[in-house]
Amino acid sequence: MATKPHQPLSPHLQNWRWHATMASSILHRATGVANYIGAVLVSVWLVLLAAGPDAYGVWEDLNAGPLGILITLAFIGFTFSVSFHLLNGIRHLVWDAGIGFDAKGSNLRSILIIGGAVIITAGIWIVGGLV
Numbered sequence: 001m002a003t004k005p006h007q008p009l010s011p012h013l014q015n016w017r018w019h020a021t022m023a024s025s026i027l028h029r030a031t032g033v034a035n036y037i038g039a040v041l042v043s044v045w046l047v048l049l050a051a052g053p054d055a056y057g058v059w060e061d062l063n064a065g066p067l068g069i070l071i072t073l074a075f076i077g078f079t080f081s082v083s084f085h086l087l088n089g090i091r092h093l094v095w096d097a098g099i100g101f102d103a104k105g106s107n108l109r110s111i112l113i114i115g116g117a118v119i120i121t122a123g124i125w126i127v128g129g130l131v
């Protein structure tokens with residue numbers, strides 16, 4: 001669609017000063033996409049698990065090989081992605097009720113949400129003894 005002269009344009013990324021709420025907004029979209037990729041990865045794992053020992057052996061061989069570290073990192077990334085997206089999604093639901101739009105408080109909550117997702121991820125993987 002052609003723009004008319006002097007028509008206000010939506011500001012692009014380079015016109016914004018970086019701040020926590022901006023980072024959490026970008027991260028929400030990125031984790032939304034990552035959640036799809038992670039859901040496919042978990043599905044592949046579950047299908048191989050359900051298909052019996054031979055099929056699951058393929059998964060175990062992959063994990064024992066050089067790809068194993070990448071698969072573990074992908075699962076850790078997926079844990080962070082779901083944790084962040086869930087916490088920030090709840091924040092979106094609160095925003096939908098018209099609450100929490102003050103700039104300072106929003107920045108603080110963004111940092112708390114990112115930190116919360118890191119703590120949940122570390123809790124599951126380190127405290128849960130998975131790594």
Ligand code: HEM
Pocket residue numbers: 028029031032033035036039085086088089090092093
């Ligand atoms: C594997 C599960 C999930 C997938 C694949 C997923 C994927 C996505 C994607 C792709 C978006 C669009 C992002 C954008 O275009 O900016 C989105 C937005 C959103 N998601 Fe999820 N999501 C998942 C789980 C959740 C959960 C558990 C919540 C919990 C509250 C949630 C809450 C939201 C909300 C509120 C939005 C809209 C944000 C906005 O208005 O900009 N999602 N999700």
